[in-house]
Amino acid sequence: MSITEQYALDVHRARQHGEPLPPAPGAHDWQLVRELRDRREFEAVLAGRRAARGRARNALGRLLHRLRPVRP
Template sequence: MSITQQHVLDVHRARRHGEPAPPAPGAHDWQVMRELRDRHQLRAALAGRPAHGRVRRALSRLLAPRPRSAR
């Protein structure tokens, strides 16, 4: 049975029991990948390894001195 056939069967069962339909296969793949990346970055920070990528850019924006506007 393919994953698509299993999903159709699960949707059919859910409708017969009056339950909400399950999400389509692959609907939350990107969210899972983001959560895994965030967990990896958190564990790295707790272990004392330096931040990189988006975390480092965000920190540099927060900590960098801002130029004063001329008035």
């Protein structure tokens, strides 16, 4: 069974049961690629292999902000 046939079957079943439709195949591919790239860059920054920039720098800043102790 191809991915398109499986998707059609899933849509049919969801409609019969009144459930929300599943996402179409490939609907979130670019988001997944972006998240994998960001994760790899973030790990490189933590390991000291690369300087933080862009989205990795923002994520690192958020992480460090959460870890910063509160001054009395």
